[in-house]
Amino acid sequence: MPLVQLGIPLPALSFFDDYRSEVLPASLLQAQRDYFGAHCYQLLSNPGFALHTNWTEGRRITSNAYSA
Numbered sequence: 001m002p003l004v005q006l007g008i009p010l011p012a013l014s015f016f017d018d019y020r021s022e023v024l025p026a027s028l029l030q031a032q033r034d035y036f037g038a039h040c041y042q043l044l045s046n047p048g049f050a051l052h053t054n055w056t057e058g059r060r061i062t063s064n065a066y067s068a
Contacts, residue, residue, distance in 0.1 A: 003010060018024060023044070030041040040050040 004013065027041075030039075033039040034041050034052060035055045038052055040052045042048070042050060
């Protein structure tokens with residue numbers, strides 16, 4: 001049985017798969033950029049239209065805004 005079917009990670013094969021893909025799943029990266037810097041993001045279903053979500057519901061996101 002090939003290693004891929006066993007779920008064994010193969011970094012070189014993963015890199016090749018990503019390299020030849022037309023569309024990569026970067027949704028987590030885009031969400032993080034939007035949360036920390038209000039960079040906006042685009043949906044694949046609506047390209048060219050920038051969206052921004054108020055992730056903190058009006059709260060500040062600086063490190064001194066939350067008390068642990």
